[in-house]
Amino acid sequence: MELSLNTATVRKQWSLAQMIDGCARHAIRGISPWRDQVAAMGLKNAVSSIRQNGLAVTGLCRGGFFTARDWKADNLRAVEEAHELGAQCLVLVVGGLLPDSKDLISSRKRVKEGIAAILPEARKAGVPLAIEPLHPMQAAERACINTLEQALDICEELGDGIGVACDVYHVWWDPKLEAQLKRAGRRVLAYHICDWLVPTRDLFTDRGMMGDGVIDLPLIRGWVERTGYAGFQEVEIFSELDWWQRDPDEVLRICKERLAHC
Amino acid sequence: MELSLNTATVRKQWSLAQMIDGCARHAIRGISPWRDQVAAMGLKNAVSSIRQNGLAVTGLCRGGFFTARDWKADNLRAVEEAHELGAQCLVLVVGGLLPDSKDLISSRKRVKEGIAAILPEARKAGVPLAIEPLHPMQAAERACINTLEQALDICEELGDGIGVACDVYHVWWDPKLEAQLKRAGRRVLAYHICDWLVPTRDLFTDRGMMGDGVIDLPLIRGWVERTGYAGFQEVEIFSELDWWQRDPDEVLRICKERLAHC
Numbered sequence: 001m002e003l004s005l006n007t008a009t010v011r012k013q014w015s016l017a018q019m020i021d022g023c024a025r026h027a028i029r030g031i032s033p034w035r036d037q038v039a040a041m042g043l044k045n046a047v048s049s050i051r052q053n054g055l056a057v058t059g060l061c062r063g064g065f066f067t068a069r070d071w072k073a074d075n076l077r078a079v080e081e082a083h084e085l086g087a088q089c090l091v092l093v094v095g096g097l098l099p100d101s102k103d104l105i106s107s108r109k110r111v112k113e114g115i116a117a118i119l120p121e122a123r124k125a126g127v128p129l130a131i132e133p134l135h136p137m138q139a140a141e142r143a144c145i146n147t148l149e150q151a152l153d154i155c156e157e158l159g160d161g162i163g164v165a166c167d168v169y170h171v172w173w174d175p176k177l178e179a180q181l182k183r184a185g186r187r188v189l190a191y192h193i194c195d196w197l198v199p200t201r202d203l204f205t206d207r208g209m210m211g212d213g214v215i216d217l218p219l220i221r222g223w224v225e226r227t228g229y230a231g232f233q234e235v236e237i238f239s240e241l242d243w244w245q246r247d248p249d250e251v252l253r254i255c256k257e258r259l260a261h262c
Numbered sequence: 263m264e265l266s267l268n269t270a271t272v273r274k275q276w277s278l279a280q281m282i283d284g285c286a287r288h289a290i291r292g293i294s295p296w297r298d299q300v301a302a303m304g305l306k307n308a309v310s311s312i313r314q315n316g317l318a319v320t321g322l323c324r325g326g327f328f329t330a331r332d333w334k335a336d337n338l339r340a341v342e343e344a345h346e347l348g349a350q351c352l353v354l355v356v357g358g359l360l361p362d363s364k365d366l367i368s369s370r371k372r373v374k375e376g377i378a379a380i381l382p383e384a385r386k387a388g389v390p391l392a393i394e395p396l397h398p399m400q401a402a403e404r405a406c407i408n409t410l411e412q413a414l415d416i417c418e419e420l421g422d423g424i425g426v427a428c429d430v431y432h433v434w435w436d437p438k439l440e441a442q443l444k445r446a447g448r449r450v451l452a453y454h455i456c457d458w459l460v461p462t463r464d465l466f467t468d469r470g471m472m473g474d475g476v477i478d479l480p481l482i483r484g485w486v487e488r489t490g491y492a493g494f495q496e497v498e499i500f501s502e503l504d505w506w507q508r509d510p511d512e513v514l515r516i517c518k519e520r521l522a523h524c
Contacts, residue, residue, distance in 0.1 A: 097476055102476050102477065102478040103478065104434075104435070104478070108437065135398065135399065136397065136398050136399070136435040136436070137397065137398070137399040137462070137465070139434075139435035140435075140458060140460050140476045141460060141461070144435075146435055146436075146437065147437065149437075150437045172366075172401075173366070173398040173401035173402075173406075173408055174398070174408075175370065175408065175409065175411075175412045196402060198402050198403060199403070199465070200399070200465055203399070203461070203462055203465065214359055214364050214402045215364065216364040216365065216366065
């Protein structure tokens with residue numbers, strides 16, 4: 001599996017243009033940009049620069065947040081951008097609880113309805129939607145889909161054109177991970193890697209570099225490969241205290257080194 | 263459901279003797295002590311003071327940590343202490359990854375074997391074992407049993423004398439919570455409450471007072487009641503930044519007030 005750079009990994013240091021150059025410099029052949037970075041560069045510029053450098057767009061981050069107000073227009077724009085970029089999928093971070101609500105059940109219902117509402121447009125645009133189950137510690141604030149099983153239940157209900165993004169950080173703890181990956185099969189649209197640090201100092205921005213934590217990456221990678229997934233492995237590290245403070249060329253170099261060992 | 267005080271809630275301010283007095287003063291009729299506090303007071307003293315005050319011991323915290331070295335002798339002592347205290351259950355925080363290991367599967371296997379090894383002694387002593395699934399964010403460090411479903415699978419495999427402690431903090435996010443509580447039935451041996459704060463500032467010690475967070479406590483309480491559970495609801499708040507800083511009489515007063523509203 002080849003390496004792709006999820007641009008969150010160096011988002012504090014570089015613009016998207018610099019990230020694209022960085023990928024070329026380090027012989028990284030995949031990129032998964034965030035929409036705010038694409039907007040800052042300009043969609044057309046981003047598309048042409050990514051093409052010129054021969055990068056695969058392993059995903060666009062992100063659609064979702066279906067529990068927020070005005071979710072629909074924004075998600076339709078995201079589908080269009082993913083189409084323009086030739087992204088292999090649009091990653092959905094589905095949103096947490098509805099505003100001022102403690103009602104997880106209704107929030108989850110709203111998420112499913114939201115996905116169902118944009119799916120026809122995504123199919124027309126040829127953009128697969130990838131539900132990313134987020135770690136349960138992010139259920140209230142970012143995503144009320146928290147396991148692969150829950151995401152796959154929705155996929156199976158909605159049919160074609162939808163799958164999952166499997167990020168080890170969010171799912172490594174799940175006792176049903178192997179079984180659900182087997183179930184997922186071709187629905188695995190993206191595979192994200194990083195590591196779980198012990199101790200973890202922040203719920204959102206303290207992810208570790210592969211090899212620095214406790215996730216058995218070769219094991220999970222094997223399970224993912226057995227689904228038939230033949231895409232990239234995408235490094236996505238949110239790290240306020242460490243990797244976002246470093247020279248981004250060093251970050252990319254270490255990502256590549258660690259990939260060879262983990 | 264009546265209130266029980268899990269003594270972690272005021273552990274920074276009071277000794278166990280003071281907690282027992284506090285329960286009496288606030289007309290709280292249940293207590294769930296931690297073993298280090300019992301040891302500090304002396305087991306015999308603790309037993310006699312708890313009896314004199316007519317307190318139900320809704321649990322003893324804790325056995326478990328089966329992935330640590332020397333787990334067996336310590337767990338057998340815990341069973342004995344729970345027996346002496348007349349505890350309704352011995353709560354098991356099962357332990358995280360094996361030392362220097364990333365192998366969750368083996369860690370979980372070890373946990374199951376450990377529980378199986380002490381279960382006969384627990385049965386003889388008339389002490390039900392209560393597996394407490396801990397939030398997935400604590401999988402590496404404290405407990406590699408992370409869902410009610412996983413805990414119940416073990417219970418069903420091991421038979422009588424074992425059940426679960428359901429702590430809302432650990433399970434509120436679980437899309438299968440209602441279904442698994444229905445499945446659990448009489449295996450629910452303890453019900454712990456507090457709240458999930460938004461934002462949460464620490465993975466271990468930033469729990470909220472009931473009503474200050476996003477957990478739908480009346481909903482979950484209803485599900486627990488429908489299992490046939492007729493025990494106490496036990497307040498357990500780890501709160502370095504807030505409740506551990508306050509006057510413990512104020513903490514107990516507010517616990518009681520909030521219980522009436524949440």
